[in-house]
Amino acid sequence: xxxxxxxxxxxxxxxxxxxxxxxxxxxxxxxxxxxxxxxxxxxxxxxxxxxxxxxxxxxxxxxxxxxxxxxxxxxxxxxxxxxxxxxxxxxxxxxxxxxxxxxxxxxxxxxxxxxxxxxxxxxxxxxxxxxxxxxxxxxxxxxxxxxxxxxxxxxxxxxxxxxxxxxxxxxxxxxxxxxxx
Amino acid sequence: xxxxxxxxxxxxxxxxxxxxxxxxxxxxxxxxxxxxxxxxxxxxxxxxxxxxxxxxxxxxxxxxxxxxxxxxxxxxxxxxxxxxxxxxxxxxxxxxxxxxxxxxxxxxxxxxxxxxxxxxxxxxxxxxxxxxxxxxxxxxxxxxxxxxxxxxxxxxxxxxxxxxxxxxxxxxxxxxxxxxxxxxxxxxxxxxxxxxxxxxxxxxxxxxxxxxxxxxxxxxxxxxxxxxxxxxxxxxxxxxxxxxxxxxxxxxxxxxxxxxxxxxxxxxxxxxxxxxxxxxxxxxxxxxxxxxxxxxxxxxxxxxxxxxxxxxxxxxxxxxxxxxxxxxxxxxxxxxxxxxxxxxxxxxxxxxxxxxxxxxxxxxxxxxxxxxxxxxxxxxxxxxxxxxxxxxxxxxxxxxxxxxxxxxxxxxxxxxxxxxxxxxxxxxx
Ligand SMILES: N[C@@H](CCC(=O)N[C@@H](CS)C(=O)NCC(=O)O)C(=O)O
Numbered sequence: 001x002x003x004x005x006x007x008x009x010x011x012x013x014x015x016x017x018x019x020x021x022x023x024x025x026x027x028x029x030x031x032x033x034x035x036x037x038x039x040x041x042x043x044x045x046x047x048x049x050x051x052x053x054x055x056x057x058x059x060x061x062x063x064x065x066x067x068x069x070x071x072x073x074x075x076x077x078x079x080x081x082x083x084x085x086x087x088x089x090x091x092x093x094x095x096x097x098x099x100x101x102x103x104x105x106x107x108x109x110x111x112x113x114x115x116x117x118x119x120x121x122x123x124x125x126x127x128x129x130x131x132x133x134x135x136x137x138x139x140x141x142x143x144x145x146x147x148x149x150x151x152x153x154x155x156x157x158x159x160x161x162x163x164x165x166x167x168x169x170x171x172x173x174x175x176x177x178x179x180x181x
Numbered sequence: 182x183x184x185x186x187x188x189x190x191x192x193x194x195x196x197x198x199x200x201x202x203x204x205x206x207x208x209x210x211x212x213x214x215x216x217x218x219x220x221x222x223x224x225x226x227x228x229x230x231x232x233x234x235x236x237x238x239x240x241x242x243x244x245x246x247x248x249x250x251x252x253x254x255x256x257x258x259x260x261x262x263x264x265x266x267x268x269x270x271x272x273x274x275x276x277x278x279x280x281x282x283x284x285x286x287x288x289x290x291x292x293x294x295x296x297x298x299x300x301x302x303x304x305x306x307x308x309x310x311x312x313x314x315x316x317x318x319x320x321x322x323x324x325x326x327x328x329x330x331x332x333x334x335x336x337x338x339x340x341x342x343x344x345x346x347x348x349x350x351x352x353x354x355x356x357x358x359x360x361x362x363x364x365x366x367x368x369x370x371x372x373x374x375x376x377x378x379x380x381x382x383x384x385x386x387x388x389x390x391x392x393x394x395x396x397x398x399x400x401x402x403x404x405x406x407x408x409x410x411x412x413x414x415x416x417x418x419x420x421x422x423x424x425x426x427x428x429x430x431x432x433x434x435x436x437x438x439x440x441x442x443x444x445x446x447x448x449x450x451x452x453x454x455x456x457x458x459x460x461x462x463x464x465x466x467x468x469x470x471x472x473x474x475x476x477x478x479x480x481x482x483x484x485x486x487x488x489x490x491x492x493x494x495x496x497x498x499x500x501x502x503x504x505x506x507x508x509x510x511x512x513x514x515x516x517x518x519x520x521x522x523x524x525x526x527x528x529x530x531x532x533x534x535x536x537x538x539x540x541x542x543x544x545x546x547x548x549x550x551x552x553x554x555x556x557x558x559x560x561x562x563x564x565x566x567x568x569x570x571x572x573x574x575x576x577x578x579x580x581x582x583x584x585x586x587x588x589x590x591x592x593x594x595x596x597x598x599x600x601x602x603x604x605x606x607x608x609x610x
Contacts, residue, residue: 110367110371111367111370111371112371112375113332113371113372113375114375117378118374118375118378118379119378147329147330150330151329151330151331151332152332154330154332154337155332155337158336158337158338159337171330173330173331
């Protein structure tokens, strides 16, 4: 698993999101500062700065607001996981950080199909992009240990339009190692 | 091109739900005919015209605008689906058929045995029920291990498999799968709740209330909904009749819910017919209530003529006040209930009040009903709201009852038990 700190989410991921949302190409991005924070040049007004700000903007541009959650509660949960994505998933770099993230998520997803509960949202999309490099490296045993994360990840990677050029992570559906529930 | 046509069924038929949910996904346009005068279950489906199109005479039955006719609920759901729901490869299509058949062969029989007696539409047999419970446990176990690694039953999207199995489990989850029974089946629960919350399911099923306490066989309810089996018998019936009756009684155990619905049908028309005449004339009271002063005329009239033997008074309180956000939505909740209870107007009267304001409200009311029992279980239409309220029978002789009747009928008073100010009231009459 990656040991060095990863660069924050950037322009590449925004391009994936644009394509998934069915937006025409043409948004112009720049980066700002040492951490290469993405900036979106808009025609009117000042540019938008920051990955999550731009991601939310793209969703609205595509008129898919439901991806940000429908009820107030859903919206809050989506925000919560987007923040988790940036601070914990992108911020963490050690093996231990990764282990804790997977453990947290595994518990959380035991009784939920999507991060916001019952509905597919931007949180699922960006968490999938953010965790792809982690999931690719998991052993079969680890995938089984984090069964709920695996089931969720596999579902999201099959969601129409999400995976694109990213590699398909293989999950074995029968129990290999554990007998326990 | 999306299918368009008409679905014949009786109201709230879970078999019909399969096609209706599938249509939500595919965009098929389905008109539902489920009540008179357009479709009268037990009569329309026995007419030569119907039988010509649907020789089995059962519902649901589907007639396309182009004249294409098909019966059997699974076939109808298949027909109104799109390719995603049916499975786009041979393998996924086969797996979908597998689960559809599994639902009919492994879920529906034990589910019916267990649930129907609790609805008062089938005899209770302890041994059969216990056996059915174990079968349900086994089936849930099978589904649970499958859904451990799967989000939906087949592939990574909702298919006819999910629609069919959810509908087959619906009554179980509503009536008997109380939290402790369903708790071990985490994966089934997750999948089931997620399906229920997909907009396409919600559009057909509405809010589904999962069982909180396992419903038990209700002998009284059963007797009330079985008019054909317990004819009023003053004297011993002549021999011949008795024979006929025995013949009828024999296949009773096999009766499915539809025939039961049929059996209950005449009762539904006038569920109060069996009650002795009452001196209290509801219409007279309603006239007074509508046209004259409540405090000085209607209320005294009410207590003067009220017949505690032929009528009962109930206090009903909405069980989920925390869900009441916007005032106008709460009002719709009340008026919606009144509409669904339309057929009860001759036998009931109520004042239901919304207290409080947005995000801090409660709903409660005082109901007057013909007879000593709540009539709701007698008709599926009436059951929609019934379970959302806590019902408490009032003792008409008690001071509490007098106060409640006075305050609720008058829309004025302390409303001591409420603790929120009066917002608005609605009268069911
Ligand atoms: N396997 C059939 C069952 C249909 C069925 O039993 N329909 C009942 C209503 S639930 C019916 O129409 N019964 C009328 C009768 O038997 O006369 C399906 O799934 O459509």
